[in-house]
Amino acid sequence: MLRIKTIIRGAVGAAVVGASLSCTSDHTVLMPPLADPIFSSYVAIGNSITAGFQSDGINDSTQQRSYAVLLSRQMHTRFAYPALAGRGCRPPIANFVTQARAGAGSTAATCDLRLASSVTDIINNVAVPGVKAEDPTAVTGPSSSGLTVLFLGGKTQVQRALQAQPTFATVWIGNNDVLQPAITGIPATATSQANFVASYSKMINELVAGAPGLKGVLIAVGQVTAIPILFDAKAVLNPAFLAGLNAATGKTIVVDPTTCTPTTTSLIGLPLISQIASGAHPPNIACAKGGPFPLPIGELLVLDAAEQVQVAGIINGYNAYIKAKADSIGFAFYDPNPTLAGLKSSGQIPSVPNLTSTTNPFGAYISLDGIHPSSTAHILLANDLVTVINAKYGTNLQKIQ
Numbered sequence: 001m002l003r004i005k006t007i008i009r010g011a012v013g014a015a016v017v018g019a020s021l022s023c024t025s026d027h028t029v030l031m032p033p034l035a036d037p038i039f040s041s042y043v044a045i046g047n048s049i050t051a052g053f054q055s056d057g058i059n060d061s062t063q064q065r066s067y068a069v070l071l072s073r074q075m076h077t078r079f080a081y082p083a084l085a086g087r088g089c090r091p092p093i094a095n096f097v098t099q100a101r102a103g104a105g106s107t108a109a110t111c112d113l114r115l116a117s118s119v120t121d122i123i124n125n126v127a128v129p130g131v132k133a134e135d136p137t138a139v140t141g142p143s144s145s146g147l148t149v150l151f152l153g154g155k156t157q158v159q160r161a162l163q164a165q166p167t168f169a170t171v172w173i174g175n176n177d178v179l180q181p182a183i184t185g186i187p188a189t190a191t192s193q194a195n196f197v198a199s200y201s202k203m204i205n206e207l208v209a210g211a212p213g214l215k216g217v218l219i220a221v222g223q224v225t226a227i228p229i230l231f232d233a234k235a236v237l238n239p240a241f242l243a244g245l246n247a248a249t250g251k252t253i254v255v256d257p258t259t260c261t262p263t264t265t266s267l268i269g270l271p272l273i274s275q276i277a278s279g280a281h282p283p284n285i286a287c288a289k290g291g292p293f294p295l296p297i298g299e300l301l302v303l304d305a306a307e308q309v310q311v312a313g314i315i316n317g318y319n320a321y322i323k324a325k326a327d328s329i330g331f332a333f334y335d336p337n338p339t340l341a342g343l344k345s346s347g348q349i350p351s352v353p354n355l356t357s358t359t360n361p362f363g364a365y366i367s368l369d370g371i372h373p374s375s376t377a378h379i380l381l382a383n384d385l386v387t388v389i390n391a392k393y394g395t396n397l398q399k400i401q
Helices: 060-064 067-075 146-152 157-163 179-183 193-210 233-237 239-249 272-278 305-329 337-345 375-393
Strands: 017-019 028-031 042-046 168-172 215-219 230-232 267-269 332-334
Touching: 042 067, 042 157, 067 168, 067 375, 157 193, 168 193, 179 305, 193 305, 215 305, 215 375, 230 233, 233 239, 233 267, 239 272, 305 332, 332 375, 337 375
Parallel strands: 042 168, 168 215, 215 332
Antiparallel strands: 017 028, 230 267
């Protein structure tokens, strides 16, 4: 059987008391009274960010630091998640330079499965890393992985959420529908607006039909160009940065001076480093199509100005629909993009990674994979959601201090 880590609400005033239940070895905490009756049963639907994925991996430690867990604590409500055993599945990167992972003997293939227990319980965080908009209503969707079965046990995210008889829900789905197409420089392969709308609508309609009176928040898709997995192409003109690329790849990289100019606005996907290191991509960098190197150099893993506009348009289309859907069902809507843009413009999310930093190459708000929010950022997200929820529902959730 599988173990669930749980936060249990108890009528114990303001005291927080550790307790053990005789029928389970789960860790439990008795919480203060509910912050509001609408939080009697909170569920979180989503993908990697909601699940607690950081630094290209997930374990019990990162699961506990998800914004969804943090938010549940402010609600003083029970919140169970499918806790991973040992080093996780797969363990997060612990050293950016060496790419070593947390835990003795860990590799990217390591999976220590779920924590063993005598019971399976209703879970509140049903998010699964890697999924797209069409996955939460499918037992085995197109983006399913071993974690889908490990977390959901043969049910869909929506089915698992409804088992908890939810009174409040957050839904953050859609980032993966555009993330890889943007990073690889091929935005045309993103989920079409029509398919996104059909999938997202099916998910929300099933959820609200199964939980009459449900309240909640729908969360917008993040603008991919705000995260440092895509870095400013002008950086390759900096001798120190280029030396860092050479060291990281073990190759001497040739940069095209005709497309990589001081005025280029292109973005380059950081996976280019591993592609060059493995020999899958020649040790050449062009910052746009049309340079001296044969395609796909300058096309794959490069997002030029026109493609950036295309990506932004795709995401704006998704988010316009999500906002309209939230309005139609009486949910709140949260757009994290102003927060991300503010961090980017202030330099707290850097436009160019520090390739020599072992633990902080992307600043304090992005973990070691250049994509997923750090623990610090999850606190920021949770506090943003507190503001949105209080404004919509007249609640008095407290921010995390």
